Amino acid sequence: MKSVAVCTTTHIVNICRHDGVLPCALQDIIETVGDQCQQQNKDCFSQTKDCNDKRDLRAVFNVLDTMLKDSLERLKTMREGISWAHIGLCGRTFEGSYTQHVAIIRALCLEGKLGASLWLRKKMIWNVVIPDVLTHNYFLNGLCKTGELKKANWLVSEMLYCGPSPNCATYNTLMKGYCLINNVDRALDVFSTMANSGVTPNRVSCNILVHALCKKGLLEDARKLLKEILDENCDKGRSNLITSTILMDGHFKNGDTVQALAFWDEMLQRGTQMDVISYNVIIYGFCSSRNVTVSYRYLSEMFKSGLIPDVFTYNTLISALCKEGKIDETCYIYSVMSRMGVALDHI
DNA sequence: CCCGTACCAA
Numbered sequence: 001m002k003s004v005a006v007c008t009t010t011h012i013v014n015i016c017r018h019d020g021v022l023p024c025a026l027q028d029i030i031e032t033v034g035d036q037c038q039q040q041n042k043d044c045f046s047q048t049k050d051c052n053d054k055r056d057l058r059a060v061f062n063v064l065d066t067m068l069k070d071s072l073e074r075l076k077t078m079r080e081g082i083s084w085a086h087i088g089l090c091g092r093t094f095e096g097s098y099t100q101h102v103a104i105i106r107a108l109c110l111e112g113k114l115g116a117s118l119w120l121r122k123k124m125i126w127n128v129v130i131p132d133v134l135t136h137n138y139f140l141n142g143l144c145k146t147g148e149l150k151k152a153n154w155l156v157s158e159m160l161y162c163g164p165s166p167n168c169a170t171y172n173t174l175m176k177g178y179c180l181i182n183n184v185d186r187a188l189d190v191f192s193t194m195a196n197s198g199v200t201p202n203r204v205s206c207n208i209l210v211h212a213l214c215k216k217g218l219l220e221d222a223r224k225l226l227k228e229i230l231d232e233n234c235d236k237g238r239s240n241l242i243t244s245t246i247l248m249d250g251h252f253k254n255g256d257t258v259q260a261l262a263f264w265d266e267m268l269q270r271g272t273q274m275d276v277i278s279y280n281v282i283i284y285g286f287c288s289s290r291n292v293t294v295s296y297r298y299l300s301e302m303f304k305s306g307l308i309p310d311v312f313t314y315n316t317l318i319s320a321l322c323k324e325g326k327i328d329e330t331c332y333i334y335s336v337m338s339r340m341g342v343a344l345d346h347i
Numbered sequence: 348c349c350c351g352t353a354c355c356a357a
Contacts, residue, residue, distance in 0.1 A: 174349095
């Protein structure tokens with residue numbers, strides 16, 4: 001493994017030397033590329049098990065050789081991809097290299113290694129290869145999740161300025177980012193910006209805002225806003241299970257069981273097919289108002305409609321029962337959970 | 348890639 005890292009380092013350093021790359025960005029790229037090689041390396045090692053002691057050393061060298069060659073090939077392809085893009089060649093290899101770059105960028109973003117991924121982006125753009133919207137959304141998502149809203153905002157302006165054009169998911173991601181740092185006003189700004197840029201907000205956009213307002217306890221505002229939006233923008237007539245679940249949850253957490261139930265009943269009347277999450281919300285709602293018995297009723301209803309409770313359901317119930325000191329019942333629920341194969345967390 | 352739920356803190 002070490003050899004791969006050394007070899008990879010050397011070559012990436014060669015590629016980047018004249019660009020003055022950040023060391024930590026480098027490290028991240030190495031790790032991500034390394035992960036992608038890992039499976040193959042594992043395979044190589046498992047073959048060595050069959051060797052006799054005599055041949056062991058030789059086998060090890062073979063393995064190392066394979067690993068080195070493998071890394072070299074990858075890096076060569078990467079480098080060639082970049083330079084070919086630069087001179088404008090467009091062929092299969094170019095496509096392959098683009099795909100590879102984008103795959104690395106997305107992996108880096110998901111791991112939160114944004115410095116490295118943004119460096120790769122810059123590198124591609126210098127070579128007149130622009131990552132697509134989807135890849136940009138990965139960047140943006142990474143920035144928003146780590147609270148780097150300044151950079152996120154910058155990225156979106158870049159997109160507006162030199163492409164690729166932001167789509168609905170782009171704006172939704174940015175909105176969510178602002179909501180995460182508790183800046184709902186900015187999220188609302190983004191919402192209007194989006195509409196002005198000719199991108200129609202969708203159900204997800206509405207849900208992000210409704211959820212943010214509920215969290216602030218502004219339930220009336222949430223509902224008003226929702227109505228307003230639904231009248232104009234969002235695709236109507238689609239299932240709004242998620243929106244209703246958000247509002248129901250908001251009312252439960254606000255202590256307004258009556259309003260919360262109103263949303264549930266409304267869904268029932270409309271014939272909405274509930275899902276595990278909506279059941280979890282109502283079960284949690286009654287548990288937190290010390291009505292575990294009512295929760296059980298919804299639990300059995302859940303089973304009847306063919307839904308399988310998950311970790312959320314059980315954690316909710318177990319926690320409520322513990323708080324009431326009902327140890328026997330807690331154990332019972334726990335054993336049911338184990339038997340049903342619900343994955344335990346925290347172990 | 349973008350929307351909703353629980354547990355808790357050595």
